[in-house]
Amino acid sequence: MRATSCARPACPGRAVAWLTYDYGSRQVWLDDRPGPGGDHWGLCQAHAERLRVPKGWSEQDRRAGGADAGAAAGWDPPAALVS
Numbered sequence: 001m002r003a004t005s006c007a008r009p010a011c012p013g014r015a016v017a018w019l020t021y022d023y024g025s026r027q028v029w030l031d032d033r034p035g036p037g038g039d040h041w042g043l044c045q046a047h048a049e050r051l052r053v054p055k056g057w058s059e060q061d062r063r064a065g066g067a068d069a070g071a072a073a074g075w076d077p078p079a080a081l082v083s
């Protein structure tokens with residue numbers, strides 16, 4: 001798999017977790033690897049652990065060693081998520 005950088009602006013980290021989202025159901029998933037299709041965003045370890053979804057959305061961590069959902073603070077959704 002090709003190495004991919006974290007999607008967060010100015011973050012030099014390498015992506016280790018993959019965020020996928022669905023507008024219709026306002027659901028966000030975190031996975032160990034990119035899905036077969038659709039939009040996904042790579043996140044480095046630090047940003048994946050600090051993930052918090054926008055208000056009204058829910059998060060499901062499907063990673064094998066996943067962190068607890070809803071922990072910590074400070075995630076700004078990608079512009080595509082909120083526009």
Ligand SMILES: [Zn+2]
Nearest residue numbers: 006011044047
């Ligand atoms: Zn990062």
